[in-house]
Amino acid sequence: MDLQELAGLVTARRAAVGRPIVVGISGYGGSGKSTLARELVEALPDAVRMRGDDFLDPVRVHERSADWDGVERDRLATEVLRPFREGVPGEFRRFDWDLGRFRDPEPVPRADVLVVDLIGLFHPETLPLLDLTVWCEVDLDTAVQRGMLRDRRAGHDHDRVWTDVWAANERDFESAFGPREVADVRFPTG
Template identity: 60%
Template sequence: MPSDADQMEITELAATIMSRRTERGRPIVVGISGYGGAGKSTLARELLGLIPDSVRMRGDDFLDPSRSHRRSTDWDGVERSRLVREVLGPFRDRLPSRFRRFDWSARALGEPEPIPTGEVLIVDLIGLFHPEVLGALDLTVWCDVDLATAQRRGMRRDSELGRDHSNLWNEVWVPNERDFDELFAPASLAEIRIPML
């Protein structure tokens, strides 16, 4: 639960997003990124409640379940080009499009479905601030939590859901985050940094 100070920052962020939508004169895409466990989904859900005609695209829908569980220097398991091609570009241009979510139980792409429609699309995803995606984002927001804290939160969340991903956190996900930081400095690419305390 965000503190009063955090809530004020989130309210101000919502106002900034609505202002950006007015400036652009078309639907916009807001990218929220940060480390695993930093609070990306929490922030996205908060914003949905504050921004009229906003919709969300869950980042997990564009994570390949097998590739996201192995080491890579650029979060290889994040299907960024497909996200841009199937969802972000068409949303901004008000074009009909269909996309396929990863079905985590089947470990394969699900059936095609229409992209959501609205005036603001909020997408929250690890490894989002990458050259393949940046041009398709109208506003970039970083959940500003240090990696050690994000890891603790993520591991606690997994434990509460009955999942033991300790080895993945320590051997894959945290090293992936460090490599991605070194290659792309994603926090420095954010227009807005929101402390998720």
Template identity: 60%
Template sequence: MPRAGRCPVRRCPGYASRVTRLHDLAITVGAAREMAGHPIVVGISGYGGSGKSTLARALIDLIPDAVRMRGDDFLDPSRSHRRSATWAGVDRSQLVEDVLRPFREERPSTFRRFDWAVRDLGEPEDVPAGQVLILDAIGLFCPDTDDALDLRVWCDVPLDVATERGMARDARLGRDHVALWRDVWMPNESDFDRTFAPRERADVLYTG
């Protein structure tokens, strides 16, 4: 059985496969699950606006017995709206200890997602069971999660392009986040890049 945190389809350290079609990515996920011999966690990351959530929603429909976790459910808005070189607003500790490791080890656990309607943590929920957990989140590929992700997929969109897309999306939704994108989120991404090199940690670079 592959060591925890190792992608069984990675060929050598520092190498990432480039995938351009959703169907091929689904095949890669299936192969990783087959080789692992246990339920796996697929992390999807990238810059804000790079298409992480869109990819996760599309992928889950192609993977048998898959469940999805949204990274937004593990964001602390008070901290995620501040400058941070480590994306401190992402509660990676709860993600790993309460969700990812229990899922991979097939043991019961509960977690509390952030309820954006009331801006507070919700009631405890059971971690869903399945064979593949797909998690899309910013600030995901770093030492905090190294041993809890079986396959790392990076949405390979340049920072400036992703930021433009994210700002356009927010404008369509009536959200005035221009200052946050310019003064907080884009600098946070650049700092996280320099600190952790998340793209280089990926097993798959997705450009579909």
């Protein structure tokens, strides 16, 4: 599958559902989720992206957990996914990583398609709120190497967190929830 085929699938799903839809893009850290989300939004006529990084707890995301506990799925579901799908106004707060605090509330965007890219997204808490799920298909070792390189280029040395915490969290999450298996689409990013 390529980007145009994926965009066609999203368009068809939107038409079939008859209301704005949420496309969830997940995969390992470093798998290319954000890149795919940006490209998909550009390929669709009325789509917006919600950055998953805005829904990470800045402390817990750096800790070991079997279910990616640092992903604030409840906040994402309550503040964004439910209001968007129901077509009702809502507000959410992005986390500002540079300032280390939440920004002022802003309205949930309105569009035909909301694309959300986030680690640990295909979890029982959020999966029912996603109309189409896309897994970024790349092996974990490659994703970890990409993530470490990206962080180094941005001036961050998170190598130990990548290898000791995040890769282990990915393996545990995969074992518990099978995100790759529940995805509607496995999109090659490797």
